[in-house]
Amino acid sequence: MIEDKNPQRTSIAQLGEFGLIDHLTKHFEINQPSTLKGIGDDAAVLDFKDKKAVVSTDLLVEGVHFDLAYMPLKHLGYKAVVANVSDICAMNAKPTQITVSIAVSNRFPLEALEDLFAGITHAAKEYNVDVIGGDTTSSQKGLIISITALGEANAADIVYRSGAKENDLLVVTGDIGAAYMGLQVLEREKQVFQVNPNNQPDLDNYTYLIERQLKPEARKDIKDLLEKLEVKPTSMIDISDGLSSEVMHLCKQSNVGCTIYEEKLPLDPQLISVCEEFNIDSTTVAINGGEDYELLFTIAIEDFDKIKANPNLTVIGHMNKETEGKHLVTRANQKIELKARGWNALEE
Amino acid sequence: MIEDKNPQRTSIAQLGEFGLIDHLTKHFEINQPSTLKGIGDDAAVLDFKDKKAVVSTDLLVEGVHFDLAYMPLKHLGYKAVVANVSDICAMNAKPTQITVSIAVSNRFPLEALEDLFAGITHAAKEYNVDVIGGDTTSSQKGLIISITALGEANAADIVYRSGAKENDLLVVTGDIGAAYMGLQVLEREKQVFQVNPNNQPDLDNYTYLIERQLKPEARKDIKDLLEKLEVKPTSMIDISDGLSSEVMHLCKQSNVGCTIYEEKLPLDPQLISVCEEFNIDSTTVAINGGEDYELLFTIAIEDFDKIKANPNLTVIGHMNKETEGKHLVTRANQKIELKARGWNALEE
Numbered sequence: 008m009i010e011d012k013n014p015q016r017t018s019i020a021q022l023g024e025f026g027l028i029d030h031l032t033k034h035f036e037i038n039q040p041s042t043l044k045g046i047g048d049d050a051a052v053l054d055f056k057d058k059k060a061v062v063s064t065d066l067l068v069e070g071v072h073f074d075l076a077y078m079p080l081k082h083l084g085y086k087a088v089v090a091n092v093s094d095i096c097a098m099n100a101k102p103t104q105i106t107v108s109i110a111v112s113n114r115f116p117l118e119a120l121e122d123l124f125a126g127i128t129h130a131a132k133e134y135n136v137d138v139i140g141g142d143t144t145s146s147q148k149g150l151i152i153s154i155t156a157l158g159e160a161n162a163a164d165i166v167y168r169s170g171a172k173e174n175d176l177l178v179v180t181g182d183i184g185a186a187y188m189g190l191q192v193l194e195r196e197k198q199v200f201q202v203n204p205n206n207q208p209d210l211d212n213y214t215y216l217i218e219r220q221l222k223p224e225a226r227k228d229i230k231d232l233l234e235k236l237e238v239k240p241t242s243m244i245d246i247s248d249g250l251s252s253e254v255m256h257l258c259k260q261s262n263v264g265c266t267i268y269e270e271k272l273p274l275d276p277q278l279i280s281v282c283e284e285f286n287i288d289s290t291t292v293a294i295n296g297g298e299d300y301e302l303l304f305t306i307a308i309e310d311f312d313k314i315k316a317n318p319n320l321t322v323i324g325h326m327n328k329e330t331e332g333k334h335l336v337t338r339a340n341q342k343i344e345l346k347a348r349g350w351n352a353l354e355e
Numbered sequence: 356m357i358e359d360k361n362p363q364r365t366s367i368a369q370l371g372e373f374g375l376i377d378h379l380t381k382h383f384e385i386n387q388p389s390t391l392k393g394i395g396d397d398a399a400v401l402d403f404k405d406k407k408a409v410v411s412t413d414l415l416v417e418g419v420h421f422d423l424a425y426m427p428l429k430h431l432g433y434k435a436v437v438a439n440v441s442d443i444c445a446m447n448a449k450p451t452q453i454t455v456s457i458a459v460s461n462r463f464p465l466e467a468l469e470d471l472f473a474g475i476t477h478a479a480k481e482y483n484v485d486v487i488g489g490d491t492t493s494s495q496k497g498l499i500i501s502i503t504a505l506g507e508a509n510a511a512d513i514v515y516r517s518g519a520k521e522n523d524l525l526v527v528t529g530d531i532g533a534a535y536m537g538l539q540v541l542e543r544e545k546q547v548f549q550v551n552p553n554n555q556p557d558l559d560n561y562t563y564l565i566e567r568q569l570k571p572e573a574r575k576d577i578k579d580l581l582e583k584l585e586v587k588p589t590s591m592i593d594i595s596d597g598l599s600s601e602v603m604h605l606c607k608q609s610n611v612g613c614t615i616y617e618e619k620l621p622l623d624p625q626l627i628s629v630c631e632e633f634n635i636d637s638t639t640v641a642i643n644g645g646e647d648y649e650l651l652f653t654i655a656i657e658d659f660d661k662i663k664a665n666p667n668l669t670v671i672g673h674m675n676k677e678t679e680g681k682h683l684v685t686r687a688n689q690k691i692e693l694k695a696r697g698w699n700a701l702e703e
Contacts, residue, residue, distance in 0.1 A: 072492070104410075110419075141412060148495050151458060162402075
């Protein structure tokens with residue numbers, strides 16, 4: 008499906024470990040005032056001054072988290088950064104640095120790694136994070152990417168998962184479910200391609216869904232938006248593993264229950280029509296599909312007026328007493344219990 | 356070679372990703388005042404106050420960096436932490452936190468991961484670092500461990516690779532080469548075992564070498580020692596990839612050359628006798644063998660009197676003009692050019 012437009016193959020073993028690292032990291036710029044020393048010593052040195060440091064880490068494994076049959080390496084590099092930056096955004100903090108470690112099998116030529124690092128560099132520029140360290144080594148099989156993201160925030164601005172209160176409104180940014188359906192479309196095209204490699208896929212009707220899957224963005228804008236609206240969320244999390252799974256984290260750590268209204272879920276029109284085409288229930292997709300990298304947060308009910316007109320934010324329900332449980336209220340006004348069916352990397 | 360003393364096997368898929376993470380991380384304690392929030396949110400929150408933060412990261416891959424045939428998982432967990440903590444020590448900083456991400460194939464039962472985490476927990480306690488985050492996922496093949504270590508230091512105390520000056524003395528802590536020879540002994544025993552599994556290895560003559568390979572320690576004591584001796588190194592690096600490779604990093608980043616004296620290299624008597632047994636030149640081992648996790652640093656020549664009596668520190672040479680090159684002076688007073696032949700993870 009992905010044509011090899013670059014027939015040149017340079018063996019990474021030729022360069023050696025240090026040569027490879029030098030080659031791949033030479034384009035990284037340092038732009039954050041908190042970065043005193045980036046790549047090139049035993050460790051990077053950072054100065055967060057009176058701000059708190061926020062640290063998150065993620066491990067992405069080929070064949071588990073991504074499939075190179077339809078995920079171009081440049082997009083993969085970009086997405087790997089986005090997934091980590093999103094965790095920093097979910098603390099209401101500003102992403103500032105990342106470290107990037109990769110392990111690759113010898114089947115990857117240098118040109119493939121250059122593509123991967125081009126995506127990482129592009130994302131680092133887009134999100135204004137400095138690449139301050141990492142490690143490059145070989146793997147027994149496939150590609151593994153480990154990223155650690157750092158950010159900074161004033162102590163008073165940081166939002167945890169544990170602050171939601173009964174009656175708080177539950178708010179989601181953007182729309183949800185599209186990344187999951189994008190993956191379904193790509194999986195189908197992969198199968199078509201395997202049957203007939205000459206088949207040229209027509210993906211015009213799926214552009215938004217595919218973009219959400221292949222080039223998602225982290226909501227770095229939300230911190231500023233909420234500041235402008237003068238709203239501080241009481242709890243927050245990012246939606247990487249699916250809405251139902253994430254809202255249950257908020258409930259568990261805040262000791263509350265929740266009620267979500269099916270009719271309030273923000274779905275893109277393309278998602279709805281493609282769900283129909285695939286004969287999949289769009290609510291199920293919106294609730295359980297992961298990788299949207301939107302933010303889910305709670306606000307005090309008094310703050311409703313401040314956010315209600317904003318097109319980026321949708322109130323999808325509210326928190327309630329823990330003893331009242333966690334429910335989805337359907338369009339037919341049925342109350343069904345929420346189950347976390349988010350993505351589980353350990354399932355076979 | 357490693358007997359399976361625990362026949363119980365619990366599938367990690369049964370627990371699920373969050374269950375597994377809860378299970379493995381419940382014993383981690385928070386002891387550092389700079390850790391405001393550890394595991395359990397989108398990110399950890401740290402407060403370094405007026406200190407600088409120091410960050411380093413490493414990726415360890417089964418079959419590339421370690422062999423589970425002779426590396427018990429508990430030792431592996433311990434060593435993975437040590438390798439990262441050592442990078443923080445090499446900045447003359449105090450290790451404070453780590454994140455630990457692992458990817459495992461389904462052949463690993465829960466009990467194996469418990470062993471790995473027991474080693475990580477033991478090291479975290481020994482080095483007084485808080486485990487503040489991580490990720491646990493499945494791999495296509497083998498075990499992958501990604502650790503990011505954080506530390507703190509006063510700006511004035513941090514030592515970079517780039518500060519060495521002409522005529523500075525080159526100092527190494529402890530002794531070198533033993534970890535490499537420990538690996539050779541283990542490799543030999545593995546081959547003996549493969550030929551005859553009933554053969555019981557007698558490792559009494561190799562205990563020190565094997566311990567250096569299987570349970571190395573990072574030199575967290577050196578920062579305090581140097582403070583007590585009132586010496587601030589001009590440059591520093593840890594010896595993970597071999598002395599020759601590491602000294603060349605110091606030379607390159609400090610724009611100097613160096614002269615190392617063969618007769619000064621600190622070798623353990625056991626290393627010398629086992630090198631004879633294996634018919635390997637002990638100097639070659641001391642210069643090129645990695646994984647000792649000792650520190651290599653330079654000091655101003657005026658500071659020599661302060662360190663000369665210390666049994667932990669050995670002056671092995673000095674820095675010189677860059678144009679004079681990098682040399683080893685042999686016992687026969689021959690001057691041979693140093694070549695970095697340190698370990699390269701990308702070689703086949």
